[in-house]
Amino acid sequence: MIGEPQRTFYGNQFGNTFPVFVHFRIPLWVPEIGGPIDPDNEAHDLVMSVFGGMSKGERNRIKIRVRTRTRPRPRRDSGSTAWSPTLPQPPPWPGSSRCTSTA
Numbered sequence: 673m674i675g676e677p678q679r680t681f682y683g684n685q686f687g688n689t690f691p692v693f694v695h696f697r698i699p700l701w702v703p704e705i706g707g708p709i710d711p712d713n714e715a716h717d718l719v720m721s722v723f724g725g726m727s728k729g730e731r732n733r734i735k736i737r738v739r740t741r742t743r744p745r746p747r748r749d750s751g752s753t754a755w756s757p758t759l760p761q762p763p764p765w766p767g768s769s770r771c772t773s774t775a
Contacts, residue, residue, distance in 0.1 A: 673701040674700065674701065674702050674703075675703070677702050677704060677720065677723040678723050678726045678727050678730060679727055679730065680723070680727070681720065681723060681724045681727060682724060682727045682728055682731060683724050683725075683727070683728050684721075684724060685724060686720040686721065686723070686724050687717075687721070687724075690709070690711070690720075691711075694711045702719075702720070704719065704723075705719060
């Protein structure tokens with residue numbers, strides 16, 4: 673069962689993997705088709721090829737979105753990068769006045 677065929681197969685992965693499913697008699701159910709994919713039906717093959725192209729476009733959009741979010745930006749006054757938060761300094765440890773360093 674495939675929930676979202678747009679995200680399942682990328683490019684021609686369906687054409688490469690579906691013959692293996694057919695060989696081992698594993699039915700591949702797709703809700704958009706309304707049941708299992710028929711290996712002899714060219715319309716099913718065409719629909720899955722379209723979904724593979726949609727997946728390729730979606731992955732490219734996600735790649736661009738991630739790259740624009742993580743690109744280096746100008747530094748702020750604190751010197752940290754724009755995407756890393758500056759954490760407040762924690763209060764001193766309660767027993768730090770009794771600790772001595774032996775290093």
